[in-house]
Amino acid sequence: MSEDRPDPATEAFVAHRNLLFTVAYEMLGSAADAEDVLQETWLRWAGVDLGIVQDQRAYLVRITTRQALTRLRTLGRRKESYVGQWLPEPLLTAPDVADDVELAESVSMAMLLVLETLTPTERAVFVLREVFDLDYDEIAEAVDKTPAAVRQIAHRARAHVAARRPRGVVSQAETRGVLDAFQRAVETGDLQSLFDLLAPDVVAMGDGGGVKQALPQPVVGADKVARVLSAGWSRFAAEASFEPTQVNGYPALILRLNGELDTVMALRIDDGLITGLYSVRNPAKLSRMDRETTLSR
Structure with missing residues (x-):
């Protein structure tokens, strides 16, 4: 050798x-x-x-x-x-992650939040079966269960996720279009345009980790979310700027204050409307945003 x-x-x-x-x-x-x-x-x-x-x-x-x-x-x-709401750690991802539609969906902020609602074993079985296509015997060895038990767990986890996952796979182009329109509406303070982009049951979440100010509880409803976003932007508009990027396989926005990374905003989009808005401000969760992370199946 x-x-x-x-x-x-x-x-x-x-x-x-x-x-x-x-x-x-x-x-x-x-x-x-x-x-x-x-x-x-x-x-x-x-x-x-x-x-x-x-x-x-x-x-x-x-x-x-x-x-x-x-x-x-x-x-x-x-x-x-954990102080406040917990959100997954955003990753700056390479374009090839977006090219693998199934991988991109599986690592999206929206899907990771769905996976949070599973038990640890259900989550492991779902990820190994649905994302990485391992056979039941392999999964059984990994989670110390019988193959028959793993099949039952997989069925239960699949049904649980199906009831909560995004209603359909959204194309990169559609996501980017909604994101561009969202950015324009926030920056111009166009409350009506912002409202029109939000689903009636939209949920906004924020993670400051107890270090940065963030939404203490989820904000639900288009009118409430639009007003929270508008008020937040008007407070920081003079020093704030948005920058489009690719996070967890999908287009997202980076908010900078005086040129410094402050917030990563990821969206969940269903049927052309924003149904989820996830803003991560906890500095400890933004350390991977200065370099691309390579994900693979």
């Missing part, structure tokens, strides 16, 4: 690293926690006898899933004491 070539264990880990990060991120909604899970996965993988491993990808996914499940249960307790 060449001296400058990494050992087989390192090669395999590096080859599947983006996949493993994506699995962990979809289960946790946090890039920081996903990176911790990858560290733990590597430590366990480094001690494995590769001679007994038939499928390295499946073996690595199994380790990552188990570590993510342990972390997810810990996170659940941590979220109970």
Whole structure:
């Protein structure tokens, strides 16, 4: 073996690293926690006898899933004491994520919030089956259940998600068009145009992590959301600017105050109207917005 070539264990880990990060991120909604899970996965993988491993990808996914499940249960307790509303950590994603429609939908802020309503095991089973297309036997090993039990869990999780997921896959062009119109309406203070873009049951959420001011509770309804947005913009208009970007596979907006990153705003769009508006201000959750994160299946 060449001296400058990494050992087989390192090669395999590096080859599947983006996949493993994506699995962990979809289960946790946090890039920081996903990176911790990858560290733990590597430590366990480094001690494995590769001679007994038939499928390295499946073996690595199994380790990552188990570590993510342990972390997810810990996170659940941590979220109970989180100040204000908790939103997933936004990721600046490369254009190729948007090209994979299923992957983009699975990592969207809206879908990650839906996944938050599942139990840890349901979330793991759903992600591994619906997003990464693992067979039931592989998933059973990853979550320490029988294949029959995994089938039941998958069915239950699928029905739960189907009742809450976006009503249809929205094209990038449609999302960008609504986003452009939303930006114009906010910047010009056109309350009527803003109202016309919002679904009657639109929900606005904000995550400041107790560090930055944010909505303490979800704001529901087009009239209330439009007024909150209008009032917020008028307060900061002199120092604020919007910048279109790509977050979690979909077009989104970055709000800068005096040139500094302040807020990432992601939208959920159904039938041409904004049904969800997610604003992340917690500085600890914006650390990945200075570089693209590569996600893969």
